[in-house]
Amino acid sequence: MSAQAQKQAKQNNNKKVRTAVTPTRGEDFPGWYQAVIKAAGMAENSPVRGCMIIKPYGYALWENIQQAFDKIIKDHDVQNAYFPLLIPLSFLSREAEHVEGFAKECAVVTHHRLEKGEEGNLVPSPDAELEEPLVVRPTSETIIGDAMSRWVQSYRDLPLKLNQWCNVMRWEMRTRLFLRTSEFLWQEGHNAFETADEAHIDAMKMVHAYGDFAEDYLALPVLRGEKTEDERFPGAIATYAMEAMMQDGKALQAGTSHNLGQNFSESCGIKFQGRDEKEAHAYTTSWGISTRLIGGMIMTHGDDDGMIMPPKVAPVQVQIIPITKGDDNTDLLEYCFGLREELKERGLRANVDDSDARTPDKMWGAVKKGIPIRVEVGGREMEAGQLTHVRRDIGKDSKETVSREEFLGSVQEILDDIQGNLLNKAREFMMANIKDVDSLSEAQDLYAGGHAGFVRTDVNVLSDPEFEKLKDEFKLTPRVMPFDDKGEKVIIGKAY
Amino acid sequence: MSAQAQKQAKQNNNKKVRTAVTPTRGEDFPGWYQAVIKAAGMAENSPVRGCMIIKPYGYALWENIQQAFDKIIKDHDVQNAYFPLLIPLSFLSREAEHVEGFAKECAVVTHHRLEKGEEGNLVPSPDAELEEPLVVRPTSETIIGDAMSRWVQSYRDLPLKLNQWCNVMRWEMRTRLFLRTSEFLWQEGHNAFETADEAHIDAMKMVHAYGDFAEDYLALPVLRGEKTEDERFPGAIATYAMEAMMQDGKALQAGTSHNLGQNFSESCGIKFQGRDEKEAHAYTTSWGISTRLIGGMIMTHGDDDGMIMPPKVAPVQVQIIPITKGDDNTDLLEYCFGLREELKERGLRANVDDSDARTPDKMWGAVKKGIPIRVEVGGREMEAGQLTHVRRDIGKDSKETVSREEFLGSVQEILDDIQGNLLNKAREFMMANIKDVDSLSEAQDLYAGGHAGFVRTDVNVLSDPEFEKLKDEFKLTPRVMPFDDKGEKVIIGKAY
Numbered sequence: 001m002s003a004q005a006q007k008q009a010k011q012n013n014n015k016k017v018r019t020a021v022t023p024t025r026g027e028d029f030p031g032w033y034q035a036v037i038k039a040a041g042m043a044e045n046s047p048v049r050g051c052m053i054i055k056p057y058g059y060a061l062w063e064n065i066q067q068a069f070d071k072i073i074k075d076h077d078v079q080n081a082y083f084p085l086l087i088p089l090s091f092l093s094r095e096a097e098h099v100e101g102f103a104k105e106c107a108v109v110t111h112h113r114l115e116k117g118e119e120g121n122l123v124p125s126p127d128a129e130l131e132e133p134l135v136v137r138p139t140s141e142t143i144i145g146d147a148m149s150r151w152v153q154s155y156r157d158l159p160l161k162l163n164q165w166c167n168v169m170r171w172e173m174r175t176r177l178f179l180r181t182s183e184f185l186w187q188e189g190h191n192a193f194e195t196a197d198e199a200h201i202d203a204m205k206m207v208h209a210y211g212d213f214a215e216d217y218l219a220l221p222v223l224r225g226e227k228t229e230d231e232r233f234p235g236a237i238a239t240y241a242m243e244a245m246m247q248d249g250k251a252l253q254a255g256t257s258h259n260l261g262q263n264f265s266e267s268c269g270i271k272f273q274g275r276d277e278k279e280a281h282a283y284t285t286s287w288g289i290s291t292r293l294i295g296g297m298i299m300t301h302g303d304d305d306g307m308i309m310p311p312k313v314a315p316v317q318v319q320i321i322p323i324t325k326g327d328d329n330t331d332l333l334e335y336c337f338g339l340r341e342e343l344k345e346r347g348l349r350a351n352v353d354d355s356d357a358r359t360p361d362k363m364w365g366a367v368k369k370g371i372p373i374r375v376e377v378g379g380r381e382m383e384a385g386q387l388t389h390v391r392r393d394i395g396k397d398s399k400e401t402v403s404r405e406e407f408l409g410s411v412q413e414i415l416d417d418i419q420g421n422l423l424n425k426a427r428e429f430m431m432a433n434i435k436d437v438d439s440l441s442e443a444q445d446l447y448a449g450g451h452a453g454f455v456r457t458d459v460n461v462l463s464d465p466e467f468e469k470l471k472d473e474f475k476l477t478p479r480v481m482p483f484d485d486k487g488e489k490v491i492i493g494k495a496y
Numbered sequence: 497m498s499a500q501a502q503k504q505a506k507q508n509n510n511k512k513v514r515t516a517v518t519p520t521r522g523e524d525f526p527g528w529y530q531a532v533i534k535a536a537g538m539a540e541n542s543p544v545r546g547c548m549i550i551k552p553y554g555y556a557l558w559e560n561i562q563q564a565f566d567k568i569i570k571d572h573d574v575q576n577a578y579f580p581l582l583i584p585l586s587f588l589s590r591e592a593e594h595v596e597g598f599a600k601e602c603a604v605v606t607h608h609r610l611e612k613g614e615e616g617n618l619v620p621s622p623d624a625e626l627e628e629p630l631v632v633r634p635t636s637e638t639i640i641g642d643a644m645s646r647w648v649q650s651y652r653d654l655p656l657k658l659n660q661w662c663n664v665m666r667w668e669m670r671t672r673l674f675l676r677t678s679e680f681l682w683q684e685g686h687n688a689f690e691t692a693d694e695a696h697i698d699a700m701k702m703v704h705a706y707g708d709f710a711e712d713y714l715a716l717p718v719l720r721g722e723k724t725e726d727e728r729f730p731g732a733i734a735t736y737a738m739e740a741m742m743q744d745g746k747a748l749q750a751g752t753s754h755n756l757g758q759n760f761s762e763s764c765g766i767k768f769q770g771r772d773e774k775e776a777h778a779y780t781t782s783w784g785i786s787t788r789l790i791g792g793m794i795m796t797h798g799d800d801d802g803m804i805m806p807p808k809v810a811p812v813q814v815q816i817i818p819i820t821k822g823d824d825n826t827d828l829l830e831y832c833f834g835l836r837e838e839l840k841e842r843g844l845r846a847n848v849d850d851s852d853a854r855t856p857d858k859m860w861g862a863v864k865k866g867i868p869i870r871v872e873v874g875g876r877e878m879e880a881g882q883l884t885h886v887r888r889d890i891g892k893d894s895k896e897t898v899s900r901e902e903f904l905g906s907v908q909e910i911l912d913d914i915q916g917n918l919l920n921k922a923r924e925f926m927m928a929n930i931k932d933v934d935s936l937s938e939a940q941d942l943y944a945g946g947h948a949g950f951v952r953t954d955v956n957v958l959s960d961p962e963f964e965k966l967k968d969e970f971k972l973t974p975r976v977m978p979f980d981d982k983g984e985k986v987i988i989g990k991a992y
Contacts, residue, residue, distance in 0.1 A: 047639075083549055088543065093617060104610050113601055
């Protein structure tokens, strides 16, 4: 439990504060996480083992993430395309490390037809067994590499930069909504270059594209750097990552970018005639972010009243709640819908809650969904041309009644301020929970004393036998060697 | 072969016209179709049986289709969500007609892990056989119905309108790019209502949404109507469809909308407490369009020089080709990129071909890709502040040299005119190739005489035993009973 969470837990015990979500973060962080997702209506477990259903509110968030990052992808001159869901087993075997490290826990398709079985139920038809089984893609380096081997003939065909938004599947034993599910949604970029330098620069460029995106859009502060050798993507010569810190002090790998060198181009046969007329293998990279980011946003921004959405990607930025009274609220609703139109004209995502729920339930609904600004309008406010607004990140202390015009004039500024506030708060929390240590015994003392965050120490510890003991004792892993420390330091922590 | 295609074939033979694509439509329509896709770089077959790779240019078209129709979906108050790729076998068995009619040819997942086999290759691990096999979704009525059964409790939860953009899989023996592939991309909408009337109205509304979209965006004229009982979606009480006519006179079912009555709500348990406090089953609909639409656009608009893209969804609307000379073309390229910026500011998708291909190859490249407007700029034009533009739908007769300002002032109008022209041309072709007949023997004579289009006749023929013979002889099927004919007529034709 982090310092902040502990403090909160104590407060709750002392004051018996009623929270919209139970358990609280301090009481049970994983339980709180599930409760937030449920209270906001973002996702749920499906009857299919390990697969989630992304509900409309969660999916709307993913759509906003997609739309914003897709623009960035296209600004990097990457083209979207679509490759097959199923991959022949033989493809996976091509890259030795890839198959060793990673490709084992897969959904395997063995038949292509069903028939009525003896008990009248459906069974895979024995006559329809595939000659070569197929796996549901866990990632697409091999199948995209195969296509690239046909599309690349000359150095003139390079760089070739492709991306797909799709579903992938890795059979997981212990699953958690958004963080670790058998099926998840992601984008996977696959770029091929003429030279090693270009591939290196590209892999670096993409991890920074992720880092900037996480900070600018999701208000997720991240540490950017290189993964240690053991934590590399199987088949990569270098893996770069952005790591975030959750409110329980644990690390979340939020996006990775791999320099694959010539490993995949050799195993997939991506060859080209170079400027020197000699044949050469291309240098490739791959990079991905996924629905996991949503889990990261929840555990970074959420509080004991539920989700807090960063305005830039919030499905709804302003929720308007009419405080209805009596039977006829026509004028009030008209006022609210008019306000919504004016917000929409300013390019904002606004909603009127005209359901027949009770007013307090509507208010708590907006809180639990983490809608950045809640607007309340009663009959008196309407008559005075006013409204009351509350910020989700601050709560009732930010409650203010102003004229409609004043609100419309400042709403974008308020949203920007919330966005910045979320990022700053999360960054301060992360910074406060990264401890610099000079030795492994110092780290040992820290974790034994209940430290829930990261430690930063000299990169040489990676080869120290004592480090293995520390890792085992506290379930730690080397998270990343930050670029800011020029590769001389390593960040260690517990990870999701 | 249609009348138009025959005429074209004759012309080609007489004049030995060189076409950018071989074979021509008249020579070999299916061969031409494949050649157009290849020449435009839209898609290709993958090493995975029956699955296609959608290349960047084809995928950009799909993205434009998605983006435009997604807006329409949201205007219908439908919310996007995401449901699992894999469906338990038992779910498929729930709706009796559904499983009988349709769910047999599926990719079946039986294992969740791979291991090294005796020969060192990967094999499905015998220890990791699933207790219940899963199928890759061929469509999602059952898994979405299962979720709806949890989400719907009261009439207040209705209507519930959901949609997902996803991949689906139906094992196909004979595949054809875009038209019939084992895996394809689509949207599937699933709506639930309180009353039978609402479901009926919704199913009708969505087929008209499809029809309007096909005509307004894709310039595909369609016949809208109800499917005959035999052609219904398995488990539906009514299937509505839009049918298009390809240039070879064959029909393409381009989108369907199903009124499922209470069949799926009963098998999935979508129950609610009604206004009368009694428990009732919901009434559901489902509706889908897919990447098949791209095949329909190619076979409707393409000509013997390749694809013709309707401007509203064209990945590139204006292709600018600098007619370079000598070594230094800096000024010319600057002029072209400046022009592109001005087009972009007007919200248009414009591109400069600054590759090192030869000028004629650039021109033919733009033709084969079906880019609506091609702009050519040489040094002389640049100096005079001019440019030359050509319409893809008309060809060299539309070639015109005008000032840059004049072009910028009229470019949107030209694009609109191309869009309208494509729709009109296709509509005239379809209308000319639908023959009204009063009897089956008249239809018999028509097809025996080489008629390649549709016939329209009295709906009573469906129960005439002679109709079965006609169907068999010419591989015909009843396509649709058009709304315009109030259900009294049926359209018959060969189908893709």
